[in-house]
Amino acid sequence: MSFDVHEYFSKLNGGDVLVAYKGSITTDLINNVLEEIEEKMDGADEQAKIKKKVYNVLVESLQNLYHHIEELPDQLKSDFESKFGILVVSRKKDTYRISTGNFISSGKIKFLKDKIDKINSMSVDELKDMYKFILNHQKLSAKGGGGLGLVDIARKTGNKLEYTFQHYQDDYYFFNLDVYIIEENK
Amino acid sequence: MEPISIEGTTKTPTVKFDAGSGKIEIKGRSIPENSIEFYKPMVDWLEEYAKGPMDKTTVNVQLEYFNTSSSKCILDVFKKLEAIHKAKNEVVINWYYEEDDEDMLEAGEDYESIIRVPFKMIEIVE
Numbered sequence: 317m318s319f320d321v322h323e324y325f326s327k328l329n330g331g332d333v334l335v336a337y338k339g340s341i342t343t344d345l346i347n348n349v350l351e352e353i354e355e356k357m358d359g360a361d362e363q364a365k366i367k368k369k370v371y372n373v374l375v376e377s378l379q380n381l382y383h384h385i386e387e388l389p390d391q392l393k394s395d396f397e398s399k400f401g402i403l404v405v406s407r408k409k410d411t412y413r414i415s416t417g418n419f420i421s422s423g424k425i426k427f428l429k430d431k432i433d434k435i436n437s438m439s440v441d442e443l444k445d446m447y448k449f450i451l452n453h454q455k456l457s458a459k460g461g462g463g464l465g466l467v468d469i470a471r472k473t474g475n476k477l478e479y480t481f482q483h484y485q486d487d488y489y490f491f492n493l494d495v496y497i498i499e500e501n502k
Numbered sequence: 503m504e505p506i507s508i509e510g511t512t513k514t515p516t517v518k519f520d521a522g523s524g525k526i527e528i529k530g531r532s533i534p535e536n537s538i539e540f541y542k543p544m545v546d547w548l549e550e551y552a553k554g555p556m557d558k559t560t561v562n563v564q565l566e567y568f569n570t571s572s573s574k575c576i577l578d579v580f581k582k583l584e585a586i587h588k589a590k591n592e593v594v595i596n597w598y599y600e601e602d603d604e605d606m607l608e609a610g611e612d613y614e615s616i617i618r619v620p621f622k623m624i625e626i627v628e
Contacts, residue, residue, distance in 0.1 A: 375533050464570035
C-alpha cells in the first residue's frame with residue numbers, strides 16, 4: 317500500500333497547532349503563513365527570542381519547500397495540486413515543531429539524505445564552518461536558493477533534523493522533515 | 503551619483519545609499535524568496551561608488567530578520583565595500599542586533615570573519 321499523505325497530515329495535527337496547510341506552496345501562501353504566525357505569536361505571551369527563532373526557521377523551511385518542490389508527474393497530478401506540499405507548525409509544552417513535506421523523485425533522495433545526515437553529524441563549530449564555507453563559495457541558483465537553508469535551520473535550532481522518505485508510488489516518495497525548536501528556561 | 507532610497511516592506515528592507523555623505527543603510531527585514539533581483543542595484547551602485555568614494559563610508563546594517571537567500575547578497579554588498587576599504591578608504595560596518603538576539607550577533611560575526619573591513623557590533627537596548 318502506498319503512503320497515505322492525507323492520513324499523515326491529520327496525524328500531524330495534534331497538540332497546539334498554530335498553522336496547518338496542505339496544497340500549493342506559492343509566494344502568496346508563504347506571505348499568509350508568515351503573517352498568521354507572527355500575529356499568533358505576538359498574541360501569545362512568548363519570549364522575543366523564541367518568536368524570532370520560530371519565525372526565522374519557518375521562513376527557511378517554507379522557502380526550502382518553495383525552491384525545491386518538483387512538478388508532479390501526470391499520474392499524481394489528478395490527486396494533488398501542483399507544487400503540493402504540507403506545513404504544520406505546532407507547539408507542545410516548551411517545544412515548537414515545524415513539519416514540512418513534499419513529493420520527491422527517488423533519484424534525488426540520496427543527495428538530500430546524505431546532506432541531512434552530514435548536517436546531523438556535525439558539531440556547532442563544524443556547522444558554523446560549513447555555513448561560512450557555503451556562504452562564501454557557492455553561488456545562488458537562478459531561483460535564489462543558496463544551499464544554506466538546512467544548515468541555517470540546524471544552527472538556529474541546535475537540534476537534529478528528523479526526516480522520513482515514504483514510498484508513494486512508482487518513482488515517487490514523500491519527504492517529511494521535522495524541525496524542533498526548544499524554548500530555554502524562562 | 504543618484505542616491506538609492508527604497509522603502510521597506512514586510513519582506514524587504516529600507517535601503518538608503520547616499521554617495522554625498524558616504525552613508526549606507528540597510529534596515530528592517532530581508533526575507534524575499536529570491537533576493538538577487540532586490541540586491542543587484544545595490545551591488546551595481548557600490549561598483550560605481552568605488553570609483554570615487556568619500557574618505558569615510560559608514561555602513562549601518564540593522565536587520566530584524568534575514569533569510570539565507572539574502573545572506574549571500576549581503577555578502578556581495580560587503581565584498582564591494584571590502585574593495586573600497588582595500589583601496590585605502592575608510593569603511594566601517596556597524597552591525598546592529600537586538601538585545602538577546604544571539605543569532606543576529608553570530609551572523610554579524612560570521613561576516614566579520616570573512617570580510618576584511620572593520621565591524622562594530624552594536625546591541626540595541628530597548
